[in-house]
Amino acid sequence: MAQAIVRVVALGKSYPTAAGPFPALRGVDLAIEPGEFVAIMGPSGSGKSTFMNLLGCLDTPTSGDYFLAGRNVAHMGKDKLAVLRNRTIGFVFQGFNLLPRMTLEDNVALPLVYSGIGRDERRALARLELGRVGLSDYAASLPSRISGGQQQRVAIARALVNAPQLILADEPTGNLDSHTSDEIMTLFAALNDEGITLIVVTHEPDIAAHARRQVRFLDGLMVSDLPTPARRAGQARSAC
Amino acid sequence: MLKAMLGEAWHAMGANRLRTVLTMLGMVIGVGSVVLMMAIGQGAQYAVAQTISTLGSNLYILISGSTSAGGLRSGGGGGPTLTVADADAIAELDGVSQVAPMQQGTQQLVHGANNWSSTVVGTTPAYFDARSWTIVSGYPFGDSDVRAATRVALIGQTAADNLFGADDPLGKTIRIRQSPFVIIGVLGKKGQNLDGRDQDDTVIIPLTTAQRKVFGNPFPGSVRLIMVQAHSAEAMPAVEKSMTALLRQRHRLREEQDNDFYLRNLAAAADSAAETTRVMSLLLGAIASVSLLVGGIGIMNIMLVSVTERTREIGIRMAIGARQKDIRAQFLLEALIISVAGCLIGLVFGVLGALSINAVTDMVIVISGGSVLVAFAVAAGIGIFFGFYPARRAAALDPIEALRHQ
Ligand SMILES: Nc1ncnc2c1ncn2[C@@H]1O[C@H](COP(=O)(O)OP(=O)(O)OP(=O)(O)O)[C@@H](O)[C@H]1O
Numbered sequence: 208m209a210q211a212i213v214r215v216v217a218l219g220k221s222y223p224t225a226a227g228p229f230p231a232l233r234g235v236d237l238a239i240e241p242g243e244f245v246a247i248m249g250p251s252g253s254g255k256s257t258f259m260n261l262l263g264c265l266d267t268p269t270s271g272d273y274f275l276a277g278r279n280v281a282h283m284g285k286d287k288l289a290v291l292r293n294r295t296i297g298f299v300f301q302g303f304n305l306l307p308r309m310t311l312e313d314n315v316a317l318p319l320v321y322s323g324i325g326r327d328e329r330r331a332l333a334r335l336e337l338g339r340v341g342l343s344d345y346a347a348s349l350p351s352r353i354s355g356g357q358q359q360r361v362a363i364a365r366a367l368v369n370a371p372q373l374i375l376a377d378e379p380t381g382n383l384d385s386h387t388s389d390e391i392m393t394l395f396a397a398l399n400d401e402g403i404t405l406i407v408v409t410h411e412p413d414i415a416a417h418a419r420r421q422v423r424f425l426d427g428l429m430v431s432d433l434p435t436p437a438r439r440a441g442q443a444r445s446a447c
Numbered sequence: 448m449l450k451a452m453l454g455e456a457w458h459a460m461g462a463n464r465l466r467t468v469l470t471m472l473g474m475v476i477g478v479g480s481v482v483l484m485m486a487i488g489q490g491a492q493y494a495v496a497q498t499i500s501t502l503g504s505n506l507y508i509l510i511s512g513s514t515s516a517g518g519l520r521s522g523g524g525g526g527p528t529l530t531v532a533d534a535d536a537i538a539e540l541d542g543v544s545q546v547a548p549m550q551q552g553t554q555q556l557v558h559g560a561n562n563w564s565s566t567v568v569g570t571t572p573a574y575f576d577a578r579s580w581t582i583v584s585g586y587p588f589g590d591s592d593v594r595a596a597t598r599v600a601l602i603g604q605t606a607a608d609n610l611f612g613a614d615d616p617l618g619k620t621i622r623i624r625q626s627p628f629v630i631i632g633v634l635g636k637k638g639q640n641l642d643g644r645d646q647d648d649t650v651i652i653p654l655t656t657a658q659r660k661v662f663g664n665p666f667p668g669s670v671r672l673i674m675v676q677a678h679s680a681e682a683m684p685a686v687e688k689s690m691t692a693l694l695r696q697r698h699r700l701r702e703e704q705d706n707d708f709y710l711r712n713l714a715a716a717a718d719s720a721a722e723t724t725r726v727m728s729l730l731l732g733a734i735a736s737v738s739l740l741v742g743g744i745g746i747m748n749i750m751l752v753s754v755t756e757r758t759r760e761i762g763i764r765m766a767i768g769a770r771q772k773d774i775r776a777q778f779l780l781e782a783l784i785i786s787v788a789g790c791l792i793g794l795v796f797g798v799l800g801a802l803s804i805n806a807v808t809d810m811v812i813v814i815s816g817g818s819v820l821v822a823f824a825v826a827a828g829i830g831i832f833f834g835f836y837p838a839r840r841a842a843a844l845d846p847i848e849a850l851r852h853q
């Protein structure tokens with residue numbers, strides 16, 4: 208068994224509120240191997256986004272440990288976490304989160320600016336990723352000129368541009384219609400086939416069905432962790 | 448990295464062009480007025496320095512009181528308390544380089560049909576050296592002229608222009624109180640003195656001639672004024688002391704009696720005039736700096752607005768790997784660009800303003816590289832100072848909070 212890309216041990220997160228600390232996560236244990244495609248499900252308020260923020264190094268846990276590619280990042284400083292977000296992790300958000308004044312190419316290239324990569328190389332890599340999500344023709348467009356589904360593809364290209372070890376997506380299809388959602392999930396599945404590790408939060412079982420493994424949260428705890436049934440039946444593409 | 452950031456800053460500023468321009472305008476006005484005010488202030492200082500250099504250096508004027516009473520009483524009926532012999536005695540003191548007894552007053556000058564009223568100074572040759580007065584044509588009178596009370600005169604530029612117009616006054620005769628004087632020299636131009644009086648509106652004649660033919664003097668051997676020049680500025684306090692002691696002794700003043708003469712330190716007057724203009728130009732600069740400060744606050748204000756508006760953008764940038772210092776640098780750079788660009792434009796306007804004042808008035812305007820450099824450094828400083836707080840606020844944002852921001 209390869210080293211887990213993500214391993215959390217008794218991970219806990221409490222938010223300070225007026226009524227005292229509120230435990231959004233109450234001790235989660237989970238390991239994810241490279242090349243996995245995991246869907247995280249659960250009702251609203253069960254702590255999915257909190258968990259994703261911790262996995263994405265946007266926040267630090269109040270208890271427990273988080274090993275990202277073998278390194279414990281639970282107590283790392285802000286700048287080191289920023290470097291991890293830049294090099295090791297790619298984010299896809301529900302609201303796309305493209306910078307509205309930048310061209311798509313510049314949006315995709317933005318993580319490379321913070322890795323200190325030169326302009327020509329940034330440009331070449333950004334075009335490559337735009338091609339990968341099928342949007343080469345729109346390199347010079349602004350985000351407002353393209354559809355939501357296309358914007359999410361650009362966001363995926365941006366997440367991929369620095370060749371991260373892990374892609375995190377918190378409800379990436381939340382703002383999209385079911386057809387476009389399906390396209391995005393198909394794209395994710397294709398990327399997973401290329402060996403990219405994916406963790407996707409979703410409410411919808413149809414969407415989760417694209418993943419190979421489904422994890423359920425309830426009240427800040429992980430309550431189930433099962434392979435996707437269709438996959439278990441051996442109908443899916445095989446990339447293992 | 449810096450190039451990418453510059454490009455982004457350009458983009459961000461371009462997205463809100465009017466706002467950027469208005470913010471810059473604050474700096475433009477600030478820097479422009481600082482440059483202009485400093486130019487005016489330095490011009491005034493330069494003009495005063497020029498004037499001071501024409502007065503002659505390290506000078507004292509002794510002004511006599513009157514003999515009618517023990518104390519000093521001006522405008523009394525008695526004779527002057529100072530004498531030519533006093534002047535000769537002062538000339539022997541250490542540290543004294545020139546001593547010139549003087550008698551002066553306003554007199555009507557006549558040449559042919561032309562009349563001109565001018566200051567006539569009766570004195571000795573030492574006066575020319577004490578005042579470092581150049582002679583552009585002809586020559587000065589000598590001690591023999593003073594002894595023989597010859598009727599010779601040196602004429603200043605203004606008096607010459609008014610009496611002779613374009614003609615050369617040299618060798619011509621003017622009349623003062625009916626007495627004819629031959630002009631043997633023309634004085635170099637000095638311009639105004641510190642009181643704004645034209646120093647070139649003058650005629651200089653031997654002291655003896657002045658007393659006998661022009662002013663008349665019922666008290667032979669006495670004079671109203673003595674000009675004394677010290678060797679150096681350092682020697683002045685000692686000269687002042689020994690001169691005062693000498694005169695008191697010569698005038699047989701008792702311990703409790705006041706001086707029967709005034710002593711006026713022209714160097715001190717010049718210093719205080721220079722100091723006054725220096726303070727004035729500092730004040731001008733300080734007032735102008737207030738507008739620079741206001742411009743800086745404008746930058747801070749806009750940067751704070753910008754940070755709030757772009758909170759989500761900051762969150763996105765942090766999520767994809769911007770470190771705190773990257774965010775800080777981005778906003779600092781924007782503030783710096785606004786202030787430095789505003790400064791450059793302000794410099795241009797300030798210099799243009801100074802040049803146009805120069806063109807339409809006779810005010811002296813001096814633009815020094817120093818003042819330009821100062822304005823520039825201050826602008827950059829303001830950009831960093833007032834940009835720092837907003838930039839730090841941006842960098843301190845929590846990525847999750849920022850991403851949630853609408
Ligand atoms: N910054 C915060 N301060 C206080 N409480 C918070 C904070 N963020 C989240 N919570 C609380 O923590 C719990 C888990 O929130 P979280 O956003 O992780 O839920 P979620 O599973 O993503 O829900 P959804 O499906 O609606 O997105 C919720 O009860 C929420 O109110």
Ligand SMILES: [Mg+2]
Nearest residue numbers: 255256257377
């Ligand atoms: Mg959520």
